[in-house]
Amino acid sequence: MDAKGLLTGLPWWVKWVAIPVIAIVVFGGLIASLVGFLVGLLFKVLLFVALVGGVIYLVRRFTSASSSSRGDW
Template identity: 70%
Template structure:
């Protein structure tokens, strides 16, 4: 691979090739990034909901154990 780019100017390696890659694989890259961001958001919502449930259950159990009949 180095032999192919050896005689090329710097802008071919650092500008043209990445731009061509973004044009060709841009939709794929965008869908993968969107999927990962969506998955991370769902994991964050799950963690917050489970944490809130644990907090509420502990508060309820603590308050119910104090006021025994």
């Protein structure tokens, strides 16, 4: 008996309400921790990109300002 044969005689609310609710109760902590990990990882990646971009901007700004104000060395 396959999975579809197992669920054929059951009412619709068992398939579409009871089984998903049981899955969320059983695996809810795992799902929440995975979502939290992914959101945290995305935040850290975006923070890293912003900080690297800021450093590159500052280095280019100060090196161009210092090279234009050197005069005739």
